[in-house]
Amino acid sequence: MRYTYNFNAGPAALPLEVIRQVQNDLIDINGIGLSILEISHRSEEYELIHYETQQLIRDLLDIPSDYEVLFFQGGASTQFAMVPMNFLTREYMASYVYSGTWSGKAIKEAEKIGEVAIVASSENEQFKRLPDLDEMNIHPGSAYVHVTSNETAAGVQYQNLPNTGNIPLICDMSSDILSRPFDVSKFGLIYAGAQKNLGPAGVTVVIVHRVLLDRIQGNIPDMMNYRIHAKSNSLYNTPPVFSVYVVNLVLKWIANNGGTRGMAERNRLKADLVYETIDRSGGFYKGLAHRDSRSIMNVTFSLLNEELERCLLHELRLNGFIGLEGHRDVGHLRASIYNSVTYNQCKVLTDFLTEFQRRYG
Structure with missing residues (x-):
């Protein structure tokens, strides 16, 4: 029995039904005589979990067929660097909305890679109110526009995100993905650390349009290259097997609850x-x-x-x-x-x- 009320910001609460299933599979998953913690990422058992998890995300978010669903380690903090490493080249700048702690961290990482423009900010209001995205002055030479949909520290959240036209919209949805419906086709790339709404810490989900993958240049490390991971279906190296498995269970729980x-x-x-x-x-x-x-x-x-x-x-x-x-x-x-x-x-x-x-x- 559980005697606590878990209001942690992340790693956060998991459904009790999921924890009970994990408890069972820690000893023997699907009767194969091995714990979920022991199976190979090249095994048939894991591949079934891996591909099913990708499909569950596609189904729940109604993701168009021209998007890839990828799994990464390193949390959203790694994505703060990967996004500009892949898309911010010398001839472009990146446009960022500065709405709080986590968008601020993303901005600092991007500034290490290339030129960054802050196109909207609520810093002068201590981030208690969201910046007005209708007043963004996006430079036409922007590689992308980056927005954080929900800032956990300040407790602010966008209910609607802008249409950025031909400039890709990239969104950190770590703390509100799968909490409500939204139109994936408005975005070039979405990333989300799992430890809020998706599962445990250890895996980050990335949803990326294939057109963006074609823009990636070849002068970045393979482990930081979205295109390399897309070509190998997120099996380029050992994925976070256990975390993906728990995400699989949480996604099924979400599907079964509307x-x-x-x-x-x-x-x-x-x-x-x-x-x-x-x-x-x-x-x-x-x-x-x-x-x-x-x-x-x-x-x-x-x-x-x-x-x-x-x-x-x-x-x-x-x-x-x-x-x-x-x-x-x-x-x-x-x-x-x-x-x-x-x-x-x-x-x-x-x-x-x-x-x-x-x-x-």
Whole structure:
């Protein structure tokens, strides 16, 4: 039995059904006499998992046939460097939207590779509100436009992303992929670390249009080259077998629970519950993100003073609530309510917050 309420920002909660299946397969997967931790990435057993996982992603996101679905190690942080290494050549610049901590890290990596233009920023508002993408001034010589769809630290999320025309749109969706439906065909490349909505840490999913692969020059290391990995169907080197396997189970769980539309409905109900508790507290709790930029994945909030925040975090830990400390760049509190977090877990949290206010308000 589980006695904790997991609101960690990543690695984050997994569905209990998935954890139980993992527990079973750690000893013997599919009756072959080997643990999932032992099978070869060249084995028939793994190849079935590998290709099925790619197809599940395609089905759940309705990915067009001219896109590749790839698996990488290194997390989204590696993708911060791989994107410019593959697409930012000397004759181009890269356009970035600076919306918070993670887009800022992506910008710093890109600046090591080539010329970067920040076409929209909310730094002067401490990233509490998203930059207005309608006012982007994209240079026609841009290799791509990079956007982070959900900033976990500040708790802000785009509900709609722009049409960038002939300039490829590249998106870091690490913290909200598969939380809602979206049109993949608007993007040149999407990347997402698994440890929020997809599975455990250890694998990053990349969805890339084949037209972009043709633009990659041959002067970068093979391990950092999207085209090399696409040609080998993400089996160029040993993939993160265990992580891909768990992603496979999570994708099946999503499919069995209404797909991306089902996840969107669940996530909106959970977010509404938590935000309503904050908003009706009369100022005892205060949401950090501007209302029109609020994330349905990461709810950031503060209390009247730091002493009350320390007291609340202490009591939360004593009562089995995990991961509610705010990101180190922001502080205060944060409840990460990804796909696997249940409405009931959010209700227990909001009941606790209401009772805490009754005692200390």
